[in-house]
Amino acid sequence: MQALEQFFGVIGDLTWGWSLVPILVIFGTFITVATGFVQFEFFGRMFRVLTRGRTESGKISAREALLVSVGGRVGGGNIAGVAVAITLGGPGAVFWMWAIALVGMATSLVECSLAQLFKRADPLTGQYRGGPARAILHGLGENYRWLAVIYAICLIAAFALGFNAFQGNTVAGAAEASLGIDRMWSAIFLAVMTGFIVFGGIRRIAKASEVVVPVMAVGYLLMALVVILTNLGEIPSVLSSIVANAFGFEEAVSGGMGAALAQGLRRGLFSNEAGLGSAPNVAATAEVNHPISQGITQAFSVFIDTIIICSCTAFVILLSDVYVPGATDIDGIALTQTAMVSHLGEWTQYFMTFAILLFAFSSVIYNYYLGENAITVLTKTPVATIVLKIVVVGIVFVGAVAPNATSVFFFSDPLMGVLALVNLLVLMMLFPIALRVLQDFRKQLKAGVARPVLRLEDFPDLDLDPRAWPNRD
Structure with a gap:
């Protein structure tokens, strides 16, 4: 076990420590x-x-x-991650979170547009499946199937297994x-709810998200807005502190601008997932007229995650x-909860627990779908999907009931790093195609088309699925 831990x-x-963050930043800037x-x-x-609203089909x-x-994007990173970034990187970390989110919006637009372009219609259900793995198979060709397999395995291990255990642990702990x-009751509740949703397929996942996500996001934003409005006079000084610390004019923690930059970029990327190759799997499920339309929508998702929700957490803290800059024993969730209590009273700790529950639950069903989509790349056997559902429910239960159970998922972050590197490599190789599709979208807008439509005859050299792109003129 120790050898495995050292290996991962x-x-x-090699990924998060040396290559991944610089590549995400540089390539994201290039895409922009x-x-x-x-x-x-x-x-x-x-x-x-x-x-x-919903589609007629x-x-x-x-x-x-x-x-x-x-x-999926909004989760522990928006509550705990932001707190850790501010504590270790100072207020300036918030500025760099904003910066990487603005860059990440372009990255997300491109990766999600490509996922839409190469999506496939399921012959049994008619629902769409796509993502980086299918972009590899149909954009780069069967010779790169090995790359799609690596991607799929990393996606299952990191998100469907590892991160779901952590989400269960977070809810039960809070x-x-x-x-x-007692953790046992939380574990039973989460396992039952997770089973009910995941066994209902993507339609039930979408319906659950349509209820859970607005409630959790709007509720949390309203709480944060109350805090901001009651402290409106202090906002200019907070903004000034964020900018001054971001560029080293003030130093809140040791490391100054370097610490702010490192923490802001790392936590921002981890939270909004732009370029990591996870969100495109969900983006590909949508029925739209043109791939760029869903790319624009997913860029908005990054904006909501970081510019809006992460900023709310930052201002609350x-x-x-x-807030104590540079504290070494920081518990991110505890800091955010304590900050909210200091503003609005003891009752808010119960609200925060409820918010954490919704944040974590929405992430669990999102993570499950990523795993399901990946396993359909590895095998067409329906039994494999059923086994995955059972395993995910069990993982959520174990993660919640045992405080130290998540330590066995030490491979999650490293494999997400591999996943992201594979996704970025694919984006680089398919970027010229993305530019062609973007140019087609712009051309139609310039011609006065209010809602551009993808026409397969305009891209005869690409391996596109006619069932996924019916004529919508």
Whole structure:
């Protein structure tokens, strides 16, 4: 076991420690420039998805796909991760989280547009499946199947198994600490709810997200807004502190600007998942007229995750009197809970426990779907999907009931690093195709088409599925 831990530790050092963050930042900046700052060009269009309901065909709508992906992106990183970043990197970490989110919006737009482009219609259900693995198979060809297999295995191990155990552990720990609920009861509740959702397929996952995500996001935002409004006079000084610490004019922690930059970039990337290759699996499920439409929607998901929700957590912490820069024994969730209590009173710890429950549950069902989508790349046997459902329910239960159970999932972060590197390699290889599709979208808008449509005859050289792109003229 120790040898395995050391092996995965080396992988983690080679990905997250040395290569991954710089590549994500550099390539994200390149995509932003090469696409002509596409995230700003289409920023206004992002909000249109909020007014669009379900599709007439019964397939997943753009809004439902958005809510599933927001439910997955928004989780412990928005509550605990932001607190850790601020504590270890100072207020300046928030600025760099914003910066990487703006860059990540372009990366997410491209990766999710490619996932949409190469999606496939399931012959049994008619629902769509896609993501980086299928982009590899149908964009790069069968010669790269080995790369798709590596991606799929990493996705299952990191998200469906490892991260789901951590989510269960987070909920049970918060319920035990603030409400005194025994871990066993939390474990049973989570396992039952998870089983009910995942055995219902992507439609039930989408319906659950349509309820859970707005409740958790709006509830949390309203609480944070109350804190901000009651401390409105201090906002200018907090903003000033964020900028000053970000550029080294003030030093809140040892390491100064370097610590702020490192923590902000790392936590921002971990939270919004732009470029990591996870969200495209959900983006591909939506029925849209053009791949870029869903790419724009998923860029909006990054904006919601980091610019809105992470910022709310940051302001709650920085406006409180409990924040201690550079603390080494920080518990991120505890800091955010304590900060909220200091603003609004003891009752908010119960609200925070409820918020953590919703955040974690939405992440569990999102993580499960990523695993399900990946396993269909490895095998067409329906039994494999059923086995995965049972395993995920068991993993959530074990993660919740045993405080130290999550230590056996030491491979999760390193394998997510491998996953991200594979995804970035694929993005680099398919980026010229993404630019062609983006140019087609812009051309139709310029010609006065309000809602551009992908026409397969315009891309005869690409391996696209006609069942996934019926004529919508």
